[in-house]
Amino acid sequence: MSGPVSTKIEDRIAVIEINNPPVNAASHAVREGLISAVLDADANADVDAIVIYGAGNTFIAGADIKEFGQPPKAPHLPQLIDEMEAVSKPTVAALHGTALGGGLETALGSHYRIALATARFGLPEVHLGLLPGAGGTQRLPRVIPVAKAAQMMTSGTMIGAQEALQLGLIDEIAEGDDIRSAGFAYAQKLVADGAGVRPTSARAPMPVAEGELDAVRAKVAKAARGLIAPLKIMDAIEAALTLPFDEGQQKERALFMELMADEQRSAMIHAFFADRQVGKVPELKTGTPRDIRKIGVVGGGTMGAGIATSALLAGLDVTLAERDDEAAAKALETVSGHLSGAVKRGKLKQEKHDAIIGGKFRTTTDYADFADVDLVIEAVFESMEVKKDVFGKLDMICKPGAILASNTSYLNIDEIAAMTQRPEDVIGLHFFSPAHVMRLLEVVVGKKTSDDVVASGFALAKKMRKIAVRSGVCDGFIGNRILNTYATAINGAVLAGASPYDVDRAMEEFGLAMGLFRVADLAGLDIGWANRKRMAPDRDPREQYAEFADKICELGRYGRKTGRGFYIHGADGSETPDPEVLDIIAAERAAKGITPREISDTEIIDRYMAAMVNESAKVVGEGIALRPLDVDITLLNGYGFPRWRGGPLHYADTVGLDKILNDIKIFQKEDDFFWQPAPLLEKLAAEGGKFADLNG
Numbered sequence: 208m209s210g211p212v213s214t215k216i217e218d219r220i221a222v223i224e225i226n227n228p229p230v231n232a233a234s235h236a237v238r239e240g241l242i243s244a245v246l247d248a249d250a251n252a253d254v255d256a257i258v259i260y261g262a263g264n265t266f267i268a269g270a271d272i273k274e275f276g277q278p279p280k281a282p283h284l285p286q287l288i289d290e291m292e293a294v295s296k297p298t299v300a301a302l303h304g305t306a307l308g309g310g311l312e313t314a315l316g317s318h319y320r321i322a323l324a325t326a327r328f329g330l331p332e333v334h335l336g337l338l339p340g341a342g343g344t345q346r347l348p349r350v351i352p353v354a355k356a357a358q359m360m361t362s363g364t365m366i367g368a369q370e371a372l373q374l375g376l377i378d379e380i381a382e383g384d385d386i387r388s389a390g391f392a393y394a395q396k397l398v399a400d401g402a403g404v405r406p407t408s409a410r411a412p413m414p415v416a417e418g419e420l421d422a423v424r425a426k427v428a429k430a431a432r433g434l435i436a437p438l439k440i441m442d443a444i445e446a447a448l449t450l451p452f453d454e455g456q457q458k459e460r461a462l463f464m465e466l467m468a469d470e471q472r473s474a475m476i477h478a479f480f481a482d483r484q485v486g487k488v489p490e491l492k493t494g495t496p497r498d499i500r501k502i503g504v505v506g507g508g509t510m511g512a513g514i515a516t517s518a519l520l521a522g523l524d525v526t527l528a529e530r531d532d533e534a535a536a537k538a539l540e541t542v543s544g545h546l547s548g549a550v551k552r553g554k555l556k557q558e559k560h561d562a563i564i565g566g567k568f569r570t571t572t573d574y575a576d577f578a579d580v581d582l583v584i585e586a587v588f589e590s591m592e593v594k595k596d597v598f599g600k601l602d603m604i605c606k607p608g609a610i611l612a613s614n615t616s617y618l619n620i621d622e623i624a625a626m627t628q629r630p631e632d633v634i635g636l637h638f639f640s641p642a643h644v645m646r647l648l649e650v651v652v653g654k655k656t657s658d659d660v661v662a663s664g665f666a667l668a669k670k671m672r673k674i675a676v677r678s679g680v681c682d683g684f685i686g687n688r689i690l691n692t693y694a695t696a697i698n699g700a701v702l703a704g705a706s707p708y709d710v711d712r713a714m715e716e717f718g719l720a721m722g723l724f725r726v727a728d729l730a731g732l733d734i735g736w737a738n739r740k741r742m743a744p745d746r747d748p749r750e751q752y753a754e755f756a757d758k759i760c761e762l763g764r765y766g767r768k769t770g771r772g773f774y775i776h777g778a779d780g781s782e783t784p785d786p787e788v789l790d791i792i793a794a795e796r797a798a799k800g801i802t803p804r805e806i807s808d809t810e811i812i813d814r815y816m817a818a819m820v821n822e823s824a825k826v827v828g829e830g831i832a833l834r835p836l837d838v839d840i841t842l843l844n845g846y847g848f849p850r851w852r853g854g855p856l857h858y859a860d861t862v863g864l865d866k867i868l869n870d871i872k873i874f875q876k877e878d879d880f881f882w883q884p885a886p887l888l889e890k891l892a893a894e895g896g897k898f899a900d901l902n903g
């Protein structure tokens with residue numbers, strides 16, 4: 208048989224192989240091949256049982272996401288699985304790699320399931336703004352406890368083979384690593400034992416205790432934060448428990464189609480592909496990554512300690528330099544604390560923790576200990592003078608070929624590189640706080656940075672399980688530059704009449720986990736203050752500068768760490784609006800002659816988004832970001848932008864570039880200096896184009 212599905216009959220067992228690299232997605236050709244292979248085997252008098260497995264690294268990893276949004280082509284996965292389940296001979300799904308989404312649904316439609324010990328299982332449709340739409344919401348609650356089924360579907364997290372066995376999701380764990388042979392042997396055993404068919408749909412749903420589903424639903428609603436799929440999944444599960452299978456499945460279909468038609472689905476699928484596209488940068492074609500095993504970190508404060516932790520968790524050898532013994536001891540303590548946290552969360556084994564502390568990690572006060580490292584990441588104070596001094600010294604000590612990286616948030620990498628005799632080996636590696644948790648890494652490419660060094664930055668990110676985004680050099684790179692711009696727009700809204708608490712409420716309702724002022728309090732107001740002081744000499748006199756944040760800092764209120772900032776922070780973690788903050792803002796309005804007016808939540812978001820999109824368009828237009836998707840990924844992974852909105856430039860495409868440009872023109876009447884439309888935005892709006900057209 209040609210095509211991605213083929214059958215071999217051996218010893219009265221039909222072994223059906225799905226071969227659709229890279230992940231055996233259930234594309235149209237796979238669906239067509241699979242159903243005819245199963246039906247042929249069922250009709251074949253020489254066959255007693257049927258095994259389905261995937262060639263290569265994995266069983267089916269889901270429906271083919273590339274087909275979503277296109278006209279659906281029969282056979283559809285739900286019908287295929289129903290037909291497969293209805294055959295007269297026992298079917299075995301032999302699972303390895305990741306059985307995900309439509310793949311796990313295919314396995315649930317098979318009568319028996321065997322898996323390698325390394326296999327993993329999940330229904331990640333929720334991450335695409337969808338629900339399992341091929342019977343998963345109906346069959347899973349018939350096989351495993353309902354609360355667990357709901358948790359798997361609403362969170363999209365995977366489980367391993369041991370847990371799957373305990374839950375009853377699979378029947379056996381195979382020995383060894385040959386899934387084809389294991390599936391074959393299992394089918395032979397079933398035939399020998401006289402086992403018959405065992406359709407999941409014929410089983411009764413698992414029992415649920417009174418009120419259990421409501422409790423799960425309440426938890427899911429709380430965690431969903433604007434994402435609609437999780438509650439639709441709960442509706443589908445409820446249908447599984449209350450309706451006959453066929454009706455439940457119809458309900459599932461209707462809910463699935465609703466989600467398929469929703470903007471959230473297209474936003475999340477954009478994010479899925481953008482996550483993978485963002486790593487495709489030109490230097491990876493021309494550059495060869497250098498071998499990085501030993502790294503040095505300069506500075507063991509918030510960022511240095513986090514970066515060291517992240518590198519240690521990735522298996523690297525780390526030497527961290529601080530200014531004196533006391534600071535070095537403190538850094539050691541912080542890193543140990545982070546690593547102990549990883550042990551507690553089950554991310555690191557105790558033995559590995561002990562091996563790191565006793566072997567792979569050391570602190571020093573002498574840069575001479577960096578003589579044999581492959582890469583140094585500098586994370587000292589955000590001061591050009593201090594950084595230049597550090598790079599001059601590193602250049603003298605580090606071996607030829609060692610990469611010198613800076614974690615600066617804003618400063619010019621080219622100016623730092625110029626302090627060395629090897630500017631081609633200098634790069635920005637901008638981690639986000641907390642560096643051992645946040646997944647984003649901006650790889651900042653200087654004028655002279657070599658392609659090998661860029662490729663090394665991307666390879667390091669992969670090793671550290673980070674999402675790397677390539678950025679050019681400008682003040683604040685992609686993310687902080689855009690952040691500064693929308694923060695200015697928000698400050699404008701506050702001066703015009705909104706309170707910081709109105710802003711946070713509007714942003715949180717829009718889908719952000721935390722509003723701008725809550726985040727500022729958490730990060731520490733002193734960081735932004737220091738940056739504003741740095742920028743003050745270059746500030747354009749036409750800028751309508753909002754002073755209230757500086758005034759709060761002048762009172763020694765830096766946010767959560769000092770107990771007061773925009774909010775009053777209680778010892779119990781509570782955050783209360785601070786009337787004194789409102790007084791400070793009112794005084795500034797009065798001094799500037801501004802009469803406050805009512806600012807609606809819609810206007811707050813329009814200002815926030817118009818500023819963000821406009822600056823993003825400048826960042827793309829100037830070539831700082833390679834593509835619009837690089838901006839989207841930065842904002843999604845580093846700035847809490849809701850994934851279900853796809854990133855600012857996807858959002859702009861959805862609401863229409865005319866609308867954004869129009870908003871800018873309205874706000875321009877108030878502040879002509881700040882609200883200058885980006886040439887790229889104007890061009891695309893005039894042409895009726897979209898940012899997506901530039902993603903390639």
Ligand code: 3HC
Nearest residue numbers: 230232268269270271272273307308309331339340341483
């Ligand atoms: N459809 C189409 N392409 C897919 C795909 C899918 N389901 N899953 C992965 N790919 C593509 C990726 O885009 C990537 O393409 P590229 O090389 O051109 O960039 C390639 O396969 C390899 O993917 P990864 O880089 O992600 O490879 P990893 O080895 O890191 O991860 C994976 C493999 C765990 C399978 C991961 O790709 C993944 O999580 N995929 C998505 C799984 C998923 O969401 N399944 C549910 C689909 S929806 C569904 O089934 C609906 C049903 O209920 C009706």
Ligand code: NAI
Nearest residue numbers: 506507508509510511528529530586587588589615616640
């Ligand atoms: P921090 O003040 O917490 O830590 C800086 C550390 O560097 C201090 O422990 C200090 O003792 C040490 N240090 C100073 N000069 C040194 C030298 N010459 N040699 C060795 N150690 C020295 O600062 P933080 O927040 O960790 O920031 C560090 C860098 O990371 C800055 O450039 C900052 O802009 C950047 N950054 C900060 C983020 C944040 O959220 N805090 C996020 C991303 C980047």
